[in-house]
Amino acid sequence: MADLNFPDKQLLDKLATLLGPQGFIADRDLIAPWLVDWRDRYHGESAALLAPADAAQTAAIVRLCAEARVALVPQGGNTGTVAGATPAADGSALLLSTRRMNRLRAISADDNSVIAEAGVILSDLHDAAAAIGRRFPLSLAAKGSATIGGLVSTNAGGTQVLRFGPMRALVLGIEAVLPDGSLFDGLATLRKDNRGYDLRQLLTGAEGTLGVVTAAALRLVPAISGRAVAWAGLSSPRDALTLLRRLEERTGEAVESFELVPANALALVLRNIPGTRPPLDASHAWNVLIEAVGGRGADPEAMLEQGLAAAIEDGLVQDATIASSEAQAEALWTLRESISPAEKIDGHSLKHDISVPVLDMPAFLDRERDRLEAHFPGSRIIAFGHLGDGNIHFNLLPPPGEDRLAWIARHGAEASAMVHDRVAAAGGSLSAEHGIGQAKLAEFARLTDQPRLHTLRAIKRALDPLGIMNPGKLVPPE
Numbered sequence: 001m002a003d004l005n006f007p008d009k010q011l012l013d014k015l016a017t018l019l020g021p022q023g024f025i026a027d028r029d030l031i032a033p034w035l036v037d038w039r040d041r042y043h044g045e046s047a048a049l050l051a052p053a054d055a056a057q058t059a060a061i062v063r064l065c066a067e068a069r070v071a072l073v074p075q076g077g078n079t080g081t082v083a084g085a086t087p088a089a090d091g092s093a094l095l096l097s098t099r100r101m102n103r104l105r106a107i108s109a110d111d112n113s114v115i116a117e118a119g120v121i122l123s124d125l126h127d128a129a130a131a132i133g134r135r136f137p138l139s140l141a142a143k144g145s146a147t148i149g150g151l152v153s154t155n156a157g158g159t160q161v162l163r164f165g166p167m168r169a170l171v172l173g174i175e176a177v178l179p180d181g182s183l184f185d186g187l188a189t190l191r192k193d194n195r196g197y198d199l200r201q202l203l204t205g206a207e208g209t210l211g212v213v214t215a216a217a218l219r220l221v222p223a224i225s226g227r228a229v230a231w232a233g234l235s236s237p238r239d240a241l242t243l244l245r246r247l248e249e250r251t252g253e254a255v256e257s258f259e260l261v262p263a264n265a266l267a268l269v270l271r272n273i274p275g276t277r278p279p280l281d282a283s284h285a286w287n288v289l290i291e292a293v294g295g296r297g298a299d300p301e302a303m304l305e306q307g308l309a310a311a312i313e314d315g316l317v318q319d320a321t322i323a324s325s326e327a328q329a330e331a332l333w334t335l336r337e338s339i340s341p342a343e344k345i346d347g348h349s350l351k352h353d354i355s356v357p358v359l360d361m362p363a364f365l366d367r368e369r370d371r372l373e374a375h376f377p378g379s380r381i382i383a384f385g386h387l388g389d390g391n392i393h394f395n396l397l398p399p400p401g402e403d404r405l406a407w408i409a410r411h412g413a414e415a416s417a418m419v420h421d422r423v424a425a426a427g428g429s430l431s432a433e434h435g436i437g438q439a440k441l442a443e444f445a446r447l448t449d450q451p452r453l454h455t456l457r458a459i460k461r462a463l464d465p466l467g468i469m470n471p472g473k474l475v476p477p478e
């Protein structure tokens, strides 16, 4: 790919004129918070933050930057966990924020669809869908900041993948500015479209390396008549998976979320997040948070109650509670959704976002936790998340008393390689839902077969021959 330039005064002046004071921000204090990734591990630089008001302005920015051969880094809510939205530290790239493109262009209960601009925040979309009796069935703990453009571009997962799949399964159409500045208009809400290569799917999960998503057409589903949220304590991930299958047999597709929480993750939340309380009387080695929903006539609470009572009788579940109000349901969800924030408050940890075939995950967890903790005495594995999808966040806390960042600098590469090697041997993925960004790039290159790498690079070269879109992310250099 061609060499890139640093933004010069001429380019910056043109961009300032194009975007006006609202859309061209060069004040260092205002840009600074957006130059650091959510985990505070990567620190970038950028001469300006560009915030276009619409797709036309986005296209004009990309054309000017392509002409000047200057890199752009798209950014939504900056909640990504692999530093995909953090520009390079040398200041060679400009940050392109979608924050001002935050309109819902259309929403239809009759068509079960919505067209949302890239900067729409996920929780705002949830509210808008609820207002017309529909649901957008994807949720995650960062819903108050994560944007539609970011969710599309990372093919985000979250807590409802079990039933509805990841973002990929919910995207009907995409509008995007391609790296040459042209506007790809694929926003139609078609349910079937067989015109060859699926550009909508290519742009989904592309992490901003193939263009800037400016809007997406998304699938909605009917609102639920009610939900039941339960917390169960049990002794192993294998028992948890058995419980999931039994509940599914009883309730059909009613179980939407099934989240694994180990005792040490719960303890971290109770210690660091004010207002949280233990959900059960005693502590259990493992816990699951279960959400079941009801359609017409179905009573999710009764279904969960019967299923959990039978599981307690069989000795599969040690104890369980079902929320008796929305406030209690929210309190249980807060325990689950606060794990990442609680980890952050606790200090740095070494993160792995892995998947292996669902049935293999319980044995993988037991084996690899013991192996890692024995290899790095004093370290602890916090393994939590989407067990029903075979996706666990397998995070390593350095031994107590260690300077965590220094420990990670010394041992992190070895520890991550140990985890990722085993994941690869199990036929799994080193990035189940967070993407590659810059944080996972080296490991992705190390463990990925040539046909996949070759194809990835060929697609990148074909669509972005100048290499201006989010360089240094996702696509390993040759």
Ligand SMILES: Cc1cc2nc3c(=O)[nH]c(=O)nc-3n(C[C@H](O)[C@H](O)[C@H](O)COP(=O)(O)OP(=O)(O)OC[C@H]3O[C@@H](n4cnc5c(N)ncnc54)[C@H](O)[C@@H]3O)c2cc1C
Binding pocket: 038, 073, 074, 075, 076, 077, 078, 079, 080, 081, 083, 084, 085, 098, 118, 139, 140, 141, 142, 145, 146, 147, 148, 149, 150, 151, 152, 153, 154, 155, 156, 157, 158, 159, 207, 208, 209, 211, 212, 213, 214, 340, 341, 433, 434, 437, 470, 473
């Ligand atoms: C507490 C917490 C919990 C989380 N839980 C989950 C979870 O359960 N499941 C999950 O999948 N993720 C999870 N995440 C990660 C994160 O929320 C998702 O990756 C989310 O999709 C990022 O959205 P964003 O708007 O913040 O994107 P950003 O972080 O701003 O960007 C992410 C990537 O997308 C690119 N990008 C952003 N917008 C665009 C655009 N319009 N066009 C092209 N490229 C773009 C960026 O360049 C970057 O590569 C969690 C994060 C946090 C902090």
